[in-house]
Amino acid sequence: MKLLLVNPNISGSVSDLIANEAMRAASPGTQVEVVTAPFGVAYIETRFEALIGAYAAAQLAAEHHERFDALVVAAFGDPGLAGLREALPIPVTGMTEAALATAHLLGHRISIIAISQRIQAWYREVVEAYGFGSRLASIRALDRPISAIGGVQQEHADALQSLAQRAVEEDGADVIVLAGAPLAGLARSLEGRLPVPVVDGVSSAVRHAETLVALKPGRARAGSFAPPPAKPNQGLAPEMQKLLSLHNHP
Amino acid sequence: MKLLLVNPNISGSVSDLIANEAMRAASPGTQVEVVTAPFGVAYIETRFEALIGAYAAAQLAAEHHERFDALVVAAFGDPGLAGLREALPIPVTGMTEAALATAHLLGHRISIIAISQRIQAWYREVVEAYGFGSRLASIRALDRPISAIGGVQQEHADALQSLAQRAVEEDGADVIVLAGAPLAGLARSLEGRLPVPVVDGVSSAVRHAETLVALKPGRARAGSFAPPPAKPNQGLAPEMQKLLSLHNHP
Amino acid sequence: MKLLLVNPNISGSVSDLIANEAMRAASPGTQVEVVTAPFGVAYIETRFEALIGAYAAAQLAAEHHERFDALVVAAFGDPGLAGLREALPIPVTGMTEAALATAHLLGHRISIIAISQRIQAWYREVVEAYGFGSRLASIRALDRPISAIGGVQQEHADALQSLAQRAVEEDGADVIVLAGAPLAGLARSLEGRLPVPVVDGVSSAVRHAETLVALKPGRARAGSFAPPPAKPNQGLAPEMQKLLSLHNHP
Amino acid sequence: MKLLLVNPNISGSVSDLIANEAMRAASPGTQVEVVTAPFGVAYIETRFEALIGAYAAAQLAAEHHERFDALVVAAFGDPGLAGLREALPIPVTGMTEAALATAHLLGHRISIIAISQRIQAWYREVVEAYGFGSRLASIRALDRPISAIGGVQQEHADALQSLAQRAVEEDGADVIVLAGAPLAGLARSLEGRLPVPVVDGVSSAVRHAETLVALKPGRARAGSFAPPPAKPNQGLAPEMQKLLSLHNHP
Amino acid sequence: MKLLLVNPNISGSVSDLIANEAMRAASPGTQVEVVTAPFGVAYIETRFEALIGAYAAAQLAAEHHERFDALVVAAFGDPGLAGLREALPIPVTGMTEAALATAHLLGHRISIIAISQRIQAWYREVVEAYGFGSRLASIRALDRPISAIGGVQQEHADALQSLAQRAVEEDGADVIVLAGAPLAGLARSLEGRLPVPVVDGVSSAVRHAETLVALKPGRARAGSFAPPPAKPNQGLAPEMQKLLSLHNHP
Amino acid sequence: MKLLLVNPNISGSVSDLIANEAMRAASPGTQVEVVTAPFGVAYIETRFEALIGAYAAAQLAAEHHERFDALVVAAFGDPGLAGLREALPIPVTGMTEAALATAHLLGHRISIIAISQRIQAWYREVVEAYGFGSRLASIRALDRPISAIGGVQQEHADALQSLAQRAVEEDGADVIVLAGAPLAGLARSLEGRLPVPVVDGVSSAVRHAETLVALKPGRARAGSFAPPPAKPNQGLAPEMQKLLSLHNHP
Structure with a gap:
């Protein structure tokens, strides 16, 4: 294939x-x-x-x-x-579609972790257009400048993990989606470090x-x-x- | 201006x-x-x-x-x-945005009259993306081939008026939107021939x-x-x- | 006219x-x-x-x-x-209907700035009855006594501007509606002082x-x-x- | 009391x-x-x-x-x-509020039987304002003139029962609400003649x-x-x- | 009976x-x-x-x-x-069904006070399944261990009252539901101590x-x-x- | 595995x-x-x-x-x-969860074909509980007695295919889900006989x-x-x- x-x-x-x-x-x-x-x-x-x-x-x-x-x-x-x-x-x-499908199979309420504040409105509209608005616990995003888009997951790994942790504790997330192609693979490297299932868009x-x-x-x-x-x-x-x-x- | x-x-x-x-x-x-x-x-x-x-x-x-x-x-x-x-x-x-604004000022439930069956799903998604899904009484559309896109309102005037009439009687429409640039001006020529207000996208x-x-x-x-x-x-x-x-x- | x-x-x-x-x-x-x-x-x-x-x-x-x-x-x-x-x-x-129509033409999510805490529930119900609930980012309101209803916009200008600013920053508002006839004209005097479009009900x-x-x-x-x-x-x-x-x- | x-x-x-x-x-x-x-x-x-x-x-x-x-x-x-x-x-x-409370205790989807076509839009808005829109299977209404408002339940008893029957069969109603003070008491006289529970607003x-x-x-x-x-x-x-x-x- | x-x-x-x-x-x-x-x-x-x-x-x-x-x-x-x-x-x-019916008769927005953090997701799903999601102002819950389930209302009376108070002040609750059979009777003993109507599931x-x-x-x-x-x-x-x-x- | x-x-x-x-x-x-x-x-x-x-x-x-x-x-x-x-x-x-995930990846509006009239209400509640209510085009079901539950797909193959066809033509379905374990495998045997993608719950x-x-x-x-x-x-x-x-x- x-x-x-x-x-x-x-x-x-x-x-x-x-x-x-x-x-x-x-x-x-x-x-x-x-x-x-x-x-x-x-x-x-x-x-x-x-x-x-x-x-x-x-x-x-x-x-x-x-x-x-x-x-x-x-x-x-x-x-x-x-x-x-x-x-x-x-x-x-x-x-997004594939990550939502995986998240749907893992829990009910889904939080999305994103790489910039500005990106959130667009993500929300896409999720709602798929009819997943009632499943969306929150979107949380980095609020700091990105030096190089290919290096965002290394540069901001701790901040991203911390956003996910807060989504679980404060927003009631059952599942975390790490959003954006620049975060491809991050879920794999966070394995075991978050208390709920973590979903990656590319692998999904x-x-x-x-x-x-x-x-x-x-x-x-x-x-x-x-x-x-x-x-x-x-x-x-x-x-x-x-x-x-x-x-x-x- | x-x-x-x-x-x-x-x-x-x-x-x-x-x-x-x-x-x-x-x-x-x-x-x-x-x-x-x-x-x-x-x-x-x-x-x-x-x-x-x-x-x-x-x-x-x-x-x-x-x-x-x-x-x-x-x-x-x-x-x-x-x-x-x-x-x-x-x-x-x-x-669409402008026609919905006008319709919102004229009544509660809105029906859209469209030029082809296929176009309905796309229109519905656009209306829902604007948050107007609960105001949408129906979308009704022509189900016949269009000879020339610039002539659709002349060619199918009666069928379009009849669709609007049914939207009022059967779907509970308070307002009719005649949808699509090819219908620009039709609302004006239907003046007085439909029992509810009629909205045109271009003039709106x-x-x-x-x-x-x-x-x-x-x-x-x-x-x-x-x-x-x-x-x-x-x-x-x-x-x-x-x-x-x-x-x-x- | x-x-x-x-x-x-x-x-x-x-x-x-x-x-x-x-x-x-x-x-x-x-x-x-x-x-x-x-x-x-x-x-x-x-x-x-x-x-x-x-x-x-x-x-x-x-x-x-x-x-x-x-x-x-x-x-x-x-x-x-x-x-x-x-x-x-x-x-x-x-x-309200007219301000929502204008706001709909300017952005997606709308915040309403109101003159009293108590007024918020009623405003929310009205906005939801128009089907605009999914467009409502927030309602924020003054929480201080009003000396004279005709003077509220002078008396509380800074507080009102500050509520609008917070609606943009914290609630994701794309557009601000300054609500209530006692605020008629305030949008005009705030011109250029808020980072998103501002809507007035009377002029709308x-x-x-x-x-x-x-x-x-x-x-x-x-x-x-x-x-x-x-x-x-x-x-x-x-x-x-x-x-x-x-x-x-x- | x-x-x-x-x-x-x-x-x-x-x-x-x-x-x-x-x-x-x-x-x-x-x-x-x-x-x-x-x-x-x-x-x-x-x-x-x-x-x-x-x-x-x-x-x-x-x-x-x-x-x-x-x-x-x-x-x-x-x-x-x-x-x-x-x-x-x-x-x-x-x-309405009381009838919905009773219906809520008897089943999930509710149909309302009303005395005139025109009344339906207003009823629908009231039901939706109470947040019961997702529970509403249908509103069905008489489409014939009313001779005297106090006699509508006698004059149109069969038609009203037939509307209720269709709401069960075609609209998936679990419960019927007979709506309008002019129908007060009709539920009692229809006892046993409809295949689902029937609710009266006054007694509720x-x-x-x-x-x-x-x-x-x-x-x-x-x-x-x-x-x-x-x-x-x-x-x-x-x-x-x-x-x-x-x-x-x- | x-x-x-x-x-x-x-x-x-x-x-x-x-x-x-x-x-x-x-x-x-x-x-x-x-x-x-x-x-x-x-x-x-x-x-x-x-x-x-x-x-x-x-x-x-x-x-x-x-x-x-x-x-x-x-x-x-x-x-x-x-x-x-x-x-x-x-x-x-x-x-739950009965408490929601009572609350529906007393106000519009309803907050539920619950005995554990974990219980909230399940309660929310039940409330939403009844179609009351749009009426739900909030669910607030104790975040401390329960010594004996039969004694929770004595042990945590003040914390429960305080949660209810915050639901009114911060979440816009018109009505409070004290949730869970272990809280049966608490509404009665709180009579007059909360500024909005309080509902008990058992008595309802x-x-x-x-x-x-x-x-x-x-x-x-x-x-x-x-x-x-x-x-x-x-x-x-x-x-x-x-x-x-x-x-x-x- | x-x-x-x-x-x-x-x-x-x-x-x-x-x-x-x-x-x-x-x-x-x-x-x-x-x-x-x-x-x-x-x-x-x-x-x-x-x-x-x-x-x-x-x-x-x-x-x-x-x-x-x-x-x-x-x-x-x-x-x-x-x-x-x-x-x-x-x-x-x-x-159901898995079939909805597959259908979500294939189109927007989903129709479910079921084996009995009675089963529809329960299916609808399950789909809505997953937050897929807005994606549901329709549920259509057989309205005839089932001789043996293990033979329903043979006994009623034509009726089931015809229900699916109507869901596409009349309800706007983009995807068909053949629902119920007794229909396991039917999608495979209908391959190419329906004009939209067909989903089976077991294989999904x-x-x-x-x-x-x-x-x-x-x-x-x-x-x-x-x-x-x-x-x-x-x-x-x-x-x-x-x-x-x-x-x-x-």
């Missing part, structure tokens, strides 16, 4: 973190590959940056999906995921993508995740054009 | 409908201008198409906003609106944009609609780069 | 604040007039006082509406508004009332805001009787 | 129905008395009529409460109830009022149901003035 | 508290009897313990119900209640059970509280077998 | 269906074992039957868990799951249980899924006693 992880941001250092955790999490026989956005920002904290990341993810997916069995949008917040689920002929998930997405491939639930030909209906388009990259026309031959 | 209406789709015929209704609705002294997406699809029905439209709207806004006092995303579903509200230094609204957006300019409520420097924080970016069009750096000089 | 603002309370000093802000906010060509309740209390903080204010607003509306193009219930909490929307043949809005109501008149959305003849069905009544003031019979001649 | 039932409408025939069911439902030793509004409408179907009924209920309560141990607002929709709970020194409930209110008196839970001196704070008032009936000043001597 | 109160736990000392408060609360002519679980735990704080208590309550109910007019599940959290309402031919309520359940018997609303033969459909069973105690077959003879 | 699937009902024929689908779904190297309740009913449709099944599941889990890496409650509705997650030292999931639970074991998220020592606190118990089976004391040695 071959999985494509799409980093909708331009940070190669974060792509490395993603690749490392994906390889640790994958089942024997699963190959993972990470591609990095050629345009966009270093990491997404806002709706405007998410809009850019979504388009970059779509371009990457259009270009590369044909060689893979499933695709993962490898940024917390899942920019472009819902659209790609319509357009792609393979299963697709994202770090890899495992759940494998499950979707294995279960063969079938592709949507109706409902709101069927491919977009055929209609005129213009000015798009050839791969995007091809993706839009892929399913429109009845 | 100068208002920019951004059509995130490639249909010039729809831009004409938008421009005509915007001019009819604008106050004396307000100038309106409509720009059309150079890339994308004919009209948006799905999340994937909305993702493309959002990026197109962002590009157009980045390129043109400096000459205007306020901006309107002129597609129902408001692709890109929340992101643009963060990034732009002027007020911005969209057809024009009037509310004027109100936002007039009230001078102030620009967000904090909260989740402050400009995106400064961070590295690459590969973006110069106008997008400029927009991202606009507010980042403390 | 002529707008009637109905103060459902007996405080002439508050009516003056309302009139001054309404005149500042109105478009050229719009005339505003404020009437004050002949019976009731100085200002409304509770459901019982709102019940009295609603009846006073209805009496004033019945008596005066014929000379106006639209009507505004000029107390936060909108006592009587939903009933008057059924009964009156002209558009009607209120300070005046502008949105103008919009409703301009858009001509049509009067409800069906749905839950159609005029009350004809039926026996007794003991009412002649204007109320007339209002109840106004629309009952098919 | 003495209970006052306040009919906020002018229909003496409905007051008779209320009195008869109240006497049948009361415990030994409980005396009931019904007073009828001197002004208002024949029965309430709309928010505007509810506004009038609320004021009438307040006047009657102010005038008569001193001789009673508890008070019931005897119209479905409970006009004025929340305000009276603040102002009165005795327990107070209403037909009488029994629950007795319970509130018996349990002596204490009067609110804080929270949102404490008496309204002292402040200037004018133009009110002497009994209303007295009620407003009753609790304001610290 | 004869009421059975089922203590789903093994603590005889708590059964005594229940019996004492039930007798104080019962109307003249009502007899109450309390039975104690022969198996289970001392008191329920978790979902796993509730699962055991539910089965014990079912066994006790199956064994004893025939001699009674109504049954009360006498543990806060109501283990087994919804199932017993299906299976038993008599009215049944529980301490006794009074509401009496009301259900008096109102004769009828037994469910359809809907989701009709008796379980006939089907094979094995390995159950004879009383449980009898209960399952009781209603299955058409 | 060894997985235990607990059938909380007495039907050996259903245990066979569960075992067969579990073996088809399991990864290479995973062993599955199914145990059947020694007491209880043939299948669960009601809250009362679920109460019995939960206790049976707890007994089986207490007796057998030590030999396994994870446990699955193999009845839709997940009787006992939340309690077992507290008490067991290994990961545990259930058919097996795969997700494997994922939970692989991810090693850690065991709850705090939060609401920590083991129940130590306290007196009596009358329980030795395995249950042992389970209650398992984690109580600090």
Whole structure:
């Protein structure tokens, strides 16, 4: 099985973190590959940056999906995921969606630990759009500057652990989600140091993508995740054009 | 006062409908201008198409906003609106947001009349994301093919009126929203033919944009609609780069 | 265009604040007039006082509406508004409804700054009844005695600004609503001193009332805001009787 | 124990129905008395009529409460109830609130059977304001003219029973509430003819009022149901003035 | 009238508290009897313990119900209640359900005071399952060890009162519910010492059970509280077998 | 890896269906074992039957868990799951929880196809308790008698497929969940015959249980899924006693 992880941001250092955790999490026989956005920002904290990341993810997916069995949008917040689920002929998930699925299987109330104050509003909206608002105990976030996005989990390990601890004690969290691709792998290194289960988006997405491939639930030909209906388009990259026309031959 | 209406789709015929209704609705002294997406699809029905439209709207806004006092995303579903509200230094609204504001001032339960079956799921998600789910009486939509997107309101006028009538009688609608830029102006031509108030997205957006300019409520420097924080970016069009750096000089 | 603002309370000093802000906010060509309740209390903080204010607003509306193009219930909490929307043949809005419409166009999460602790429960219920509960970041209120209701914004200006600041920093507010007719005009004098957009109920109501008149959305003849069905009544003031019979001649 | 039932409408025939069911439902030793509004409408179907009924209920309560141990607002929709709970020194409930309490004790999903199409929107808003929206299976209502409000349960008995039957079969109702003072006593006469428990508002209110008196839970001196704070008032009936000043001597 | 109160736990000392408060609360002519679980735990704080208590309550109910007019599940959290309402031919309520009904009749926002930190999550889930989530101001709980479950209200009286006081002042509670059978009777002894109405689960359940018997609303033969459909069973105690077959003879 | 699937009902024929689908779904190297309740009913449709099944599941889990890496409650509705997650030292999931996780990864709105009309209310409550109410498009169910519970998928295959088709066309389902252990494996045999993805509870639970074991998220020592606190118990089976004391040695 071959999985494509799409980093909708331009940070190669974060792509490395993603690749490392994906390889640790994958089942024997699963190959993972990470591609990095050629345009966009270093990491997404806002709706405007998410809009850019979504388009970059779509371009990457259009270009590369044909060689893979499933695709993962490898940024917390899942920019472009819902659209790609319509357009792609393979299963697709994202770090937030997959982390919520894992957390749902481990407890009831979920807290998310994030890397910046600003990022919280966007995360909250994404979680609520998935219908998980009533499961969200809290979002807690670092309130200090980040020197280098690829090094945030080393630089702020203690602060992140302390935020998680407070989420359990003060917010009633049953499960902790460490959010954001820059934190990929941190759950693994915190093993045993938090009093509740800890969830990582990348490893969750890899495992759940494998499950979707294995279960063969079938592709949507109706409902709101069927491919977009055929209609005129213009000015798009050839791969995007091809993706839009892929399913429109009845 | 100068208002920019951004059509995130490639249909010039729809831009004409938008421009005509915007001019009819604008106050004396307000100038309106409509720009059309150079890339994308004919009209948006799905999340994937909305993702493309959002990026197109962002590009157009980045390129043109400096000459205007306020901006309107002129597609129902408001692709890109929340992101643009963060990034732009002027007020911005969209057809769905503005139509909901008007409907909120006219009654409690709102029905939306739409141009295709497929479009309903996306509209519902947008309305719910605005927190208006409990106000939504129903979405009803045409279930027949559309010959030309610019002519849908002429071609299907009776069917659209009949859907609105059923929304009042069967779904308990207090207010009808005629949804989608291709229906711009239809509310005006249905005047007096429906038993409840009827709302048009374009005229609502024009009037509310004027109100936002007039009230001078102030620009967000904090909260989740402050400009995106400064961070590295690459590969973006110069106008997008400029927009991202606009507010980042403390 | 002529707008009637109905103060459902007996405080002439508050009516003056309302009139001054309404005149500042109105478009050229719009005339505003404020009437004050002949019976009731100085200002409304509770459901019982709102019940009295609603009846006073209805009496004033019945008596005066014929000379106006639209009507505004000029107390936060909108006592009587939903009933008057059924009964009156002209558009009607209120300070809370209008302030929420403006805030909806400016950001996602809204905080309300109020003049007394006691008033908060009633405000919350009104906001939730409009379906805006999920948009409400917080209500924060003064906790000190008010010497004179007409002077509260001068007397407590700093405390009010400080409450707004905390709502942004601690509650995640994207927009601040300064609530209550006694605060009419305060948003204008705070311009530039808060880091998020600030909304005033009176100016919002005046502008949105103008919009409703301009858009001509049509009067409800069906749905839950159609005029009350004809039926026996007794003991009412002649204007109320007339209002109840106004629309009952098919 | 003495209970006052306040009919906020002018229909003496409905007051008779209320009195008869109240006497049948009361415990030994409980005396009931019904007073009828001197002004208002024949029965309430709309928010505007509810506004009038609320004021009438307040006047009657102010005038008569001193001789009673508890008070019931005897119209479905409970006009004025929340305000009276603040102002009165005795327990107070209403037909909707009490019927929902009984239904809550009998099953999960509740359907309401009502006497007119128009009345449904108002009932729904009241039920949702009590937080019972998620318990509401449906509201079903007669769609035929009512000859005389006091005779609606005789005139339309079969249609009402049939609506209840459909609510069970099609809407998943566990419990039926027969709504509206004009239906007082109908539940009793339908005994055994519906396949789920049937609730009457008047008998529920009488029994629950007795319970509130018996349990002596204490009067609110804080929270949102404490008496309204002292402040200037004018133009009110002497009994209303007295009620407003009753609790304001610290 | 004869009421059975089922203590789903093994603590005889708590059964005594229940019996004492039930007798104080019962109307003249009502007899109450309390039975104690022969198996289970001392008191329920978790979902796993509730699962055991539910089965014990079912066994006790199956064994004893025939001699009674109504049954009360006498543990806060109501283990087994919804199932017993299906299976038993008599009215049944529980301490949480009944306390919420009383609180609903006394105010809008409700705080629950509980005996342990751990118990809060379970209580919250039960309250939300009843649809009362939007009415819940807070749950506050003791955070100290309990020496003997039957003596908790004496041992921690001041701490419990202080928690209630804070719920009013900080959480906006209109009504306090003192939760858990070990607190039965505490509301009575706190009379006049809290500034809002205080509700006790046992006395509420006794009074509401009496009301259900008096109102004769009828037994469910359809809907989701009709008796379980006939089907094979094995390995159950004879009383449980009898209960399952009781209603299955058409 | 060894997985235990607990059938909380007495039907050996259903245990066979569960075992067969579990073996088809399991990864290479995973062993599955199914145990059947020694007491209880043939299948669960009601809250009362679920109460019995939960206790049976707890007994089986207490007796057998030590030999396994994870446990699955193999009845839709997940009787006992939340309690077992507290008490067991290994990961545990259930058919509903796992099916919802899979469906969440495949689309937004979910319809559940069930084997009897009566079962729907219980399923709905379980789905809502997981916070998935807003994702639930509909529950549709067979309305015909079941000859033998182990043969329902053969006997009613066409009717079940037709219900699923209607859920897509009329209810807006993006994903179909075939609910109930008696339908285990049906999704596999319907492959390609429905226009949206189809989810099976057993295969979902097996795969997700494997994922939970692989991810090693850690065991709850705090939060609401920590083991129940130590306290007196009596009358329980030795395995249950042992389970209650398992984690109580600090």
